[in-house]
Amino acid sequence: MPTYECPTCSKRVIVAEKEDAPWRPFCCQRCKLVDLGRWLDGSYTITEPARPEDLDEASEGNE
Template sequence: MPTLECPTCGKRVTYATREEVPFRPFCCKRCKLIDLGKWLNEEYRITEELAEPIEPSSDKRGAPEDDLDRAG
């Protein structure tokens, strides 16, 4: 059977199907929320530079402001 290690607490979880671990890759809801809290408190950061700079698109179709202008 496959196992996974919770990235928050390190607990090993053995499962037969993916549905048996609803909080995957975490072992439980508590560990999932702890991880979310660390992201929100900026304890985790993405430190690598982007491979290519992201340039803003000049295409404005579908922008939310366009919908407001049409509503009148």
């Protein structure tokens, strides 16, 4: 029987039928929403911090 692990709660889900996993790869709607919330929070996104060098370059030739 095929199984998969919910990425949110690490619960092992057993798929009894081929179409029996509507929230795949999550175990339920709640876990799917939790994962989506993480994305929206920005904890998964990689943002490049502003570097001081960029600011220095902009102020050059200011004499």
